Amino acid sequence: MSTRVRVITTGGTIASRPDPNGAVSIAVSGHDVVGTVPAGVTVEIDEAMLVHSFNLTLDGVRHIAERVCAAVTEPGVDGVVVTHGTDTMEETAYFVDLVLGPDRTVVFTGAQRHAGEADGDGPRNLADALRVAAATAGRGLGAVIAMAGGVHAARHATKAHTVAMEAFDSPDHGPIGHVYGGRVRVTATPVRPAGFDLAELGGQAARVDIVPVYLGADGVHVAASLAAGARGIVLEALGAGNPTPGVLREVHACVAAGVPVLVTSRCRRGPAVPLYGRGGGADLADAGAVFADDLGAPKARLLLTAALSAEANPERALARLRPHLTS
Incomplete structure (x- = not known):
């Protein structure tokens, strides 16, 4: 047949x-x-x-x-x-x-x-x-x-x-x-947490921007995304998930404004985890940013876009996406 x-x-x-x-x-x-x-x-x-x-x-x-x-x-x-x-x-x-x-x-x-x-x-x-x-x-x-x-x-x-x-x-x-x-x-079956129904995502996708972090980044791109109406930010951070001082300052502003921030790494291998203090990833976590494990920035953007399109409340949106942030 x-x-x-x-x-x-x-x-x-x-x-x-x-x-x-x-x-x-x-x-x-x-x-x-x-x-x-x-x-x-x-x-x-x-x-x-x-x-x-x-x-x-x-x-x-x-x-x-x-x-x-x-x-x-x-x-x-x-x-x-x-x-x-x-x-x-x-x-x-x-x-x-x-x-x-x-x-x-x-x-x-x-x-x-x-x-x-x-x-x-x-x-x-x-x-x-x-x-x-x-x-x-x-x-x-x-x-x-x-x-x-x-x-x-x-x-x-x-x-x-x-x-x-x-x-x-x-x-x-x-x-x-x-x-x-x-x-x-x-040889393996992927682990797939409960996702989203297309109907609940609505007609207009929530705007989520990816912002890269690099040597000496002053945070102006994070601020510009916030000013442009982004409902979420994905930070493509350094190393294990570290910002620069200027980026950290703007992440505080995003979280205070109710705009979720997902932290990824610009490295191709390894997870984004809040290891370092004194301005590092641990301070991003303390500011309220959420770490995306080994999910790359382009996919983290789509995940946050789906969550924010399905849930108007940022906290409910983060609750929907958290099961997806494990490898």
Whole structure:
């Protein structure tokens, strides 16, 4: 019996070819993206959009999530694959993971080489993604990324190389599975706390800004975000989660104004934890900032955005997201 897989296409390098000037541009329709289909799989195409992922907005990501959530609950659909540009794939996958039911799986994939290259990686990645979707139907893995033979949980996956075909890594965790010789092997099941229902997020997403911390940062960017109406701030802090004096001062102002601050690290490995006093992360915690463990800044932003969109009260929003701040 054939496994029915819905492929939701959104564009990206996997759907691109060079234009006459040599720039890589979206040019391949969803129906043309899908090439050889693994035996035992029946594919149907849903062309959601045709864009580079660096042009996506939160509204676009929500549109993809709506298509995914509709597909996974449609009778007769056994699995769902999303083709997506790699630049922001980890963010879209994580947002979908936050709104996907506990017994669902959706597989994201894409390419590092465009469709016009003879040795492009798109067809292999898509075939592997179809195999993963067919093999893990009902397994409750949530959103995963299948690229270059690896299967990565959405929470931990990050783009680790700009151009190499092994683009994604899961720092400190590793992949949860692999595809070898057409066979899928899943070795771990991600821990997925209760997420959010798309309907409760409303029409307008809460504004949450990411502010990087760097040598001598004076806090002006935190203050500018607060003045611009940000309802939450994600601090991409130094080391284990340390601010500069100017940033610490502005974090006090944010918390006093009822604007939650999540602290992440600009390091790729290791958690953000309040270790240091005398102006360090411990003082951020004392000011009321919340540490995001090993969740990177882009995903921490999406988590805080979802929580603040679902809950008008900052304390209730923080209560909703705290179960997600453990690795």
